[in-house]
Every structure is written in structure tokens, then in C-alpha cells.
Amino acid sequence: MSTIIDSGRVAEHNAQLRAGLDADYEALGGMLARRGVDIERMTALAQTFAVALPSWGVGTGGTRFARFPGRGEPRNVFEKLDDCAAIHQLTRATPGVSLHFPWDKTTDPAALRQQAEHHGLYFDAVNSNTFQDQAGQEHSYKYGSLTANNAATRAQAVAHNIECIALGKALGSRALTVWVGDGANFPGQHNLRGALERYLDSMREIYAALPADWLVFIEHKLFEPAFYATTIADWGTSFACAQTLGDKARCLVDLGHHAPNTNIEMIVARLAQFGKLGGFHFNDSKYGDDDLDSGSINPFQLFLVFNELADAAEREGAAFKPAYMLDQSHNVTDPIESLMSSAVEVQRAFVQSQLVDRAALRQHQEANDALASAQALKHAYRTDVSAILAMARLRAGGAVDPVACYRASGYRTQVAEARPAKAGVSGSGIV
Ligand code: PSV
Ligand code: MN
Numbered sequence: 001m002s003t004i005i006d007s008g009r010v011a012e013h014n015a016q017l018r019a020g021l022d023a024d025y026e027a028l029g030g031m032l033a034r035r036g037v038d039i040e041r042m043t044a045l046a047q048t049f050a051v052a053l054p055s056w057g058v059g060t061g062g063t064r065f066a067r068f069p070g071r072g073e074p075r076n077v078f079e080k081l082d083d084c085a086a087i088h089q090l091t092r093a094t095p096g097v098s099l100h101f102p103w104d105k106t107t108d109p110a111a112l113r114q115q116a117e118h119h120g121l122y123f124d125a126v127n128s129n130t131f132q133d134q135a136g137q138e139h140s141y142k143y144g145s146l147t148a149n150n151a152a153t154r155a156q157a158v159a160h161n162i163e164c165i166a167l168g169k170a171l172g173s174r175a176l177t178v179w180v181g182d183g184a185n186f187p188g189q190h191n192l193r194g195a196l197e198r199y200l201d202s203m204r205e206i207y208a209a210l211p212a213d214w215l216v217f218i219e220h221k222l223f224e225p226a227f228y229a230t231t232i233a234d235w236g237t238s239f240a241c242a243q244t245l246g247d248k249a250r251c252l253v254d255l256g257h258h259a260p261n262t263n264i265e266m267i268v269a270r271l272a273q274f275g276k277l278g279g280f281h282f283n284d285s286k287y288g289d290d291d292l293d294s295g296s297i298n299p300f301q302l303f304l305v306f307n308e309l310a311d312a313a314e315r316e317g318a319a320f321k322p323a324y325m326l327d328q329s330h331n332v333t334d335p336i337e338s339l340m341s342s343a344v345e346v347q348r349a350f351v352q353s354q355l356v357d358r359a360a361l362r363q364h365q366e367a368n369d370a371l372a373s374a375q376a377l378k379h380a381y382r383t384d385v386s387a388i389l390a391m392a393r394l395r396a397g398g399a400v401d402p403v404a405c406y407r408a409s410g411y412r413t414q415v416a417e418a419r420p421a422k423a424g425v426s427g428s429g430i431v
Helices: 007-034 039-048 077-091 109-118 151-171 192-208 235-245 264-273 299-319 335-354 358-366 370-381 386-395 402-409 411-418
Strands: 096-098 175-178 215-219 249-254 277-282 323-326
Touching: 007 039, 007 386, 007 402, 039 335, 039 386, 077 096, 077 109, 077 335, 077 402, 077 411, 109 151, 151 175, 151 192, 175 192, 175 277, 192 215, 192 235, 215 235, 215 277, 235 249, 235 264, 249 264, 264 277, 264 299, 277 299, 299 335, 299 358, 299 370, 323 335, 335 370, 335 386, 335 402, 358 370, 402 411
Parallel strands: 175 215, 215 249, 249 277, 277 323
Antiparallel strands: none
């Protein structure tokens, strides 16, 4: 496996922080031992954690209003992979990359796969894009894609998804994520039932093209770009569609795709209960934005989601394996720093959820002791597991402090020189 950041520099960085980490780790280990928790078991668990990177996340995103590009943004999918490799090298928690077509379309999937393997990366779910028109495209998606009234437009959108499966297959992916922006901006614009019927007809064709060992993830989103009635707006619709399509269809929960204050952990519990939880797009949200850094606004919610995942894992065993991916848009930060710290935040929630004393929690619940139940969760959530995460990284060859190590490495300056900015500055951002 090749390294993107000079490994000598990583070693130097780790050597500087080693004594402090050892002291913190020992103190935390002592505290956890008093609770009957073996810190070594927690560190080993942390090392099993993986969350995939969105290829589109390593570039600067943007809003509807503007995009302010950053220095050294990747100009093609190979450069995106280099940035992903840098993130994984330092965090050791992001070995998967989720590609988005046609943005990441390549004529040489074998070379792309080879480069990924060279970096120790693999490809997670591939994403289709029928929410934008592409140059030279015959039929516009202005009025919808998989739900379009026009049969030829629907056929084009179906064909694109089938092409994504073929590309993904060549790259070693095993799932397709379908998010459509289809919907209506005015009451009356759509026959609401008819639009969903057309969606299902299109999805049946896509489903039929799935290889035997593939899954299709249906991603719901409350609104935007449709502002009155989005066809796949909520987990109920997503669930009904996944049920209708068959066993290989699952629901994908993007944390930012719900109304403020929605109880997302309950959605997770419901989908897990009925065997339809396919995976996640982790991010955070405050208002209607859906792409803020994971754990930056509501880390407790992220913890509660992982608490439900821990419960489901206990019930379902090894077969329970939803796909974990980040889906963020970075506007004011270096995307590499945001993705590194977000991966660590999701990993943190995972480890904290493993600290919940599930037997004690069950007892409190059965005794109707609401306060003690809540405290059992808070006790785990309040535990600062940073030393476990850092030790897990260190032992796996990563950096004790990924952001500090990345800053010291000079990687951004290096790629800024190698990847000069393209002419023509600010455009509108991705969805
Ligand atoms: C839509 O907002 C979304 O969450 C979908 O996952 C897209 O594929 C992704 O963002 C990028 O636009
Ligand atoms: Mn998403």
C-alpha cells in the first residue's frame, strides 16, 4: 500500500504526542476498569470501524447561491482518490469510497480499481445522478427522472442507473444508491399517486438489473429541489418502496434529510426491526441544510443513532451490517480536514454506544425507571473516548491527531501547486 503523506512525518508527529496519549489512555483505562469495561476491547472495536468517503466531498461544495473553490481541489476521480487515500492514511477509519456517476465516470475502471487497491481503498455503494442534466443528454430531467411523465425520459434515467451498476460491478462495488430530486413545486403539479407508481415501475427495471450479491439503497429526502411534494420524501415512502421491490432493496438514511427535530434514531430502530436498514449518509443539519459536518451540530443525536445500531447488532448478530458513508458539503473548511474530523466523530459515536451498559439499561426500562434509563445513556455519551480513538489510529499506522498531522504535512500546498485552479471561478454548488 502506498502512502500519500510522507510516513516519516506521520511517525514524527506521533512521537511528539505519544507520551501525552499514553498518559490519557492509562487514565481512561483505569476509569473504565472501575466500570467493568476493558479499554483494550474498546480499542479493538474502534479499529473495526469504517465509514466510506463521498468522492464528491473532497471538493468544495457550495450552495444554491455560489461556490467558492478551495486550493488544490481534485480535478478528476484519480485525484479524488488521492485525497481519500490521505484521509484514510491518517484516520485509518475510511477505507471505502463512494463514487457518484457521471461525475466520476471513467473509461478505464480497471485502472481506477487498481489505483484504489494501490492506496488500500475499496469502492462502497455507487450513486446515480438523475437530478442534473448532463451535456449532450437527450431528455431533460427538469420535470423529473424516474417519475417523469415522458416515458423516454424515464427510460433514459433507468438506463443511467443500469450503467452505474455496470460501472460499479467493474470497480468491485456491491450496492447502488438511488436518490432522486423528483417532485412537485406546486399543489396539483403532480398526481401524487401516479408519480410514485411511475417511480416504482422505473425502480423495478433497475432492481431487475442488480447482480445477485448487490443491494439497492433508496435514499429519501424531505425537500429540495422539490419544494411542495418530493416523491421519496420520507422513510415511510422509502420503506414501502423497498418492501414492494424485494429483499435486495433497502432504505438509506441520510441524517440531514429530515425535518428539524425529527426522531431519527426511531426511524433507524424501525428500519432495523423490519430488516430494511440499508445504510447511512452521515452528516449534520441545523435548519434545512443537509450537509454539515457529522457531529458538528447535534452529536447526541449521532450517539443515539449508534445506540439503536448497537441494540440492533445485539439482536441480529453479524448479519446486521448497514453501509456507513459520509455525505457532506464543505464550503468554509478544507474538505480533507472536515472529512477526517467527521469520520472521527462518527467513530466516536460508535465507541460511545459500545459503552452503554445494555443489561443495566434493560433493567431500568423494565422497572419503568425513566431517569436511570436516560442516565445509562448519558453516562456512556459523556465519556471522552478520544484516547481510545487516537490509540486505535496509532496502532493501525494512522495519526494521533489527523488534522494537526495533515496541516503539518503541507499536503494542501503540494496539491495546490500540482492542481492549478481552472479558469472561471464561482459556479453554483452541488445539491
Ligand atoms: C442529496 O441531497 C444527496 O444527499 C444525495 O445523496 C446525493 O447523491 C448527494 O446528496 C450529492 O448531491
Ligand atoms: Mn445523501
